[in-house]
Amino acid sequence: MSRLTHLLIISIVCVCILPLPARAEKGYASDQVEVLVRTGPSHKHAIVKVLKSGAELEVLERDRKSGYARVRTAGGAEGWVLTRHLMAEPAARVLLEALSNQFSGDDNRPDNPRAQADLIRHEYETLMQRATMLEKNNNQLEAELSKIKQLAANAVQLDNQNQELRQQTDVLTAKLGKLEQENQTLGKQVEREWFYAGGLVLFAGLFLGLVIPRIQWRKRSRYSDFS
Incomplete structure (x- = not known):
């Protein structure tokens, strides 16, 4: 076997092994x-x-x-x-147009009645298959639409809940601000009371510091008179 024959066989094998395009x-x-x-x-x-x-x-x-x-x-x-x-499969509209074109002229109309009946039966079966497929697609689209509506309803419900939570947060924030203001007012009032109390204590201490020595001095004066 010649070298050329070997190369030819190898080439054929390689071509057979190579994958065909999809x-x-x-x-x-x-x-x-x-x-x-x-x-x-x-x-x-x-x-x-x-x-x-x-x-x-x-x-x-x-x-x-x-x-x-x-x-x-x-x-x-x-x-x-x-x-x-x-x-x-092609859309039902396309199939109907093709069927109409087939019978639109005498040249396209089969001469044999049996052939006409077979052609009509074939087109009818094709249209029925297409109708079944369309019904299936329609059910799928309705299911998807129902799912989308459910998601939209959930989104609206979540939005309403968020708005309600925001309102509650605003109310609580207002109450907290009011409590803080009242707390500050009470704190200032307590400070004033403590200030007044401290002033009274200081005044009482000064008063006692002045009065008690004089009382003691008077007592000593009386004792000295008796003696």
């Missing part, structure tokens, strides 16, 4: 909500495009952690959308 998954923009395309997988990223209802997309990857999927539009623009806003 095939893009088809998806469709929801026709129930406005689908926003963002620059990254979060609501904090900028909005770059608003998709039309039922727009066909290529789903390049899904980020389960953030709940976003990276998509490519028919025009080639790439961005991130919420995974729950993607549909696996």
